[in-house]
Amino acid sequence: MEKGLTYTSKTTVCKENTALTVGSGDMEVFATPALVALLENAAMNAVKPYLPEGSTTVGAMIQTSHIKPSGLGEEISATAVLEEVEGRKLTFKVSASDSKGIIGEGIHIRYIVDRERFLSKL
Template sequence: MTMTQKLEKGLSASATTTVTAANTALVMGSGDLEVFATPSMVALMEHAAMTAVAPALPEGSTTVGAEMNTTHIKPSGLGASVTATAILTEVDGRKLTFNVGARDAEGLIGEGVHVRYVVDRARFMAKLSK
């Protein structure tokens, strides 16, 4: 059995957070306003993508983010609830491609394409000690 047999197009998941002082552009250093930071939106999108495929991975494996091409098109203020959704659109060996999007109560705030790779946890972490 290859590692990608369980990974199929269409796998999806969502992740939700509330905009607080801790994830604003002002605190994250990506801007100077108290609005949802782009790095926070990207992290939420990555979390949704990781979660979408986690149950289908072989034991001892995980995914790591490699590429994110996204637009952040609308601000979300303090107290807003933001939900990111990731849908697996392509499986190419260890390379997984997702369509990602984020919404708040007002609608779409960001969207893009995210690439992750399936890795063996132990082998990946062993690279740090070399």
């Protein structure tokens, strides 16, 4: 796994991913939990093609800002760039933007895990 792997995930702000609907606020703007999920999705997909058979990644930590609101109909792009690889630990720089610019950014850590072994802990 090499530094610099990147992926961009996109979504459009709709009623289902607003703060009002998900319960994180009371306005029809892109919800912070939806932003976090989109950032995690970008990180997961950045490394997915390079994982060993039977492996996946799981999110362990995300530290992010959500600095600007995005309204209904706005397209959101979230990009993750692999910054550091330490064994199974992967550290990503993440950022998200809409048509007006950056709406959030931060750091996300994921770990490579064996799917079966991970699920056996349930």
